[in-house]
Amino acid sequence: SQQGEEDPQALSIQEGENATMNCSYKTSINNLQWYRQNSGRGLVHLILIRSNEREKHSGRLRVTLDTSKKSSSLLITASRAADTASYFCATDATVKAAGNKLTFGGGTRVLVKP
Amino acid sequence: SQTIHQWPATLVQPVGSPLSLECTVEGTSNPNLYWYRQAAGRGLQLLFYSVGIGQISSEVPQNLSASRPQDRQFILSSKKLLLSDSGFYLCAWSIHATGGSELHFGNGTRLTVT
Numbered sequence: 001s002q003q004g005e006e007d008p009q010a011l012s013i014q015e016g017e018n019a020t021m022n023c024s025y026k027t028s029i030n031n032l033q034w035y036r037q038n039s040g041r042g043l044v045h046l047i048l049i050r051s052n053e054r055e056k057h058s059g060r061l062r063v064t065l066d067t068s069k070k071s072s073s074l075l076i077t078a079s080r081a082a083d084t085a086s087y088f089c090a091t092d093a094t095v096k097a098a099g100n101k102l103t104f105g106g107g108t109r110v111l112v113k114p
Numbered sequence: 115s116q117t118i119h120q121w122p123a124t125l126v127q128p129v130g131s132p133l134s135l136e137c138t139v140e141g142t143s144n145p146n147l148y149w150y151r152q153a154a155g156r157g158l159q160l161l162f163y164s165v166g167i168g169q170i171s172s173e174v175p176q177n178l179s180a181s182r183p184q185d186r187q188f189i190l191s192s193k194k195l196l197l198s199d200s201g202f203y204l205c206a207w208s209i210h211a212t213g214g215s216e217l218h219f220g221n222g223t224r225l226t227v228t
Contacts, residue, residue: 004157031214042120042204042219043158050213088157092214100146100214101173104157 004032004089004105012111019076021108023089024069030092032065032072033102037086046074046087081114116141120205120220127227133178133192135223137205140186145207147188148217149180152202164188165210200227 004025013019023032031050035043047063049056049072056063062075076083086109090102120137127133139145146165150158160173162180170180177196181189188205202224206217 033216035217040202040222040224042221043206043217045216045218048214048216090158090217094214100208100211101148101160101163102217103160104150106157 004091004103006087006089006105006108008108009106010109010111012113013079015079015081015112015114017079019079019083019110019112021074021087021110023072023074023105025072025089025091025105026070027091027093029067030094030100032063033090033092034061034063034072034074035088035090035104037088037107039085043088076110079110079112081112083110084112085110116207116218118205118207118218118220120223122223123221124224125226127195127225129197129227130194133190133195133199133225135190135203135205135225137188137190137220138186139188139207142186142207142209144185144210146210147182147186148206148208149188149190150204150206152204152222154201158204162190195227197227200225 034046086107088107090104148163149161164182205220
């Protein structure tokens with residue numbers, strides 16, 4: 001079963017607009033990560049936010065984490081056509097230090113129209 | 115810098131035939147290694163992970179097996195493929211880190227079982 005569930009499943013916006021997607025999960029986590037996947041390719045890591053962090057920024061990306069609500073959001077500001085991709089959240093609830101196992105959500109497909 | 119190689123990129127195999135997918139990592143030592151499968155339009159399902167040579171953990175009972183004959187080599191195999199084995203297979207690596215770390219993915223193998 002999937003630990004993280006993204007919302008919405010699909011998002012269509014105009015270039016220059018902001019894109020926001022949310023992720024909910026069920027169990028306690030060590031960290032939550034966001035990945036991007038272009039069609040037919042592997043996933044690329046975007047941001048890792050630890051359970052004791054509430055917000056993180058990387059360029060045009062902003063991630064928030066609310067452990068009390070078991071939810072996270074990814075905001076892409078000033079979107080570009082090149083941001084068109086699927087975005088996945090992944091949670092790490094690994095108990096032991098060895099082998100951090102990530103559980104992925106179903107993803108949000110983002111289409112940025114030029 | 116670290117790189118991950120995964121091959122082949124695409125594969126079409128008949129039902130009942132064997133399978134061998136290979137993944138190698140360069141530029142790091144003693145990585146955690148992972149095999150994920152992605153169904154069309156869905157999230158990723160963890161199949162196997164390894165924290166060291168000869169150490170394999172299976173996450174989902176299935177028709178597949180994994181081996182790690184060398185530190186930076188991870189192989190996914192099947193003796194007899196089923197139609198349900200079709201999907202997009204992704205190999206990934208991470209460092210050993212308490213509290214978790216990011217995964218680095220290969221470009222994937224698209225397997226179609228006919």
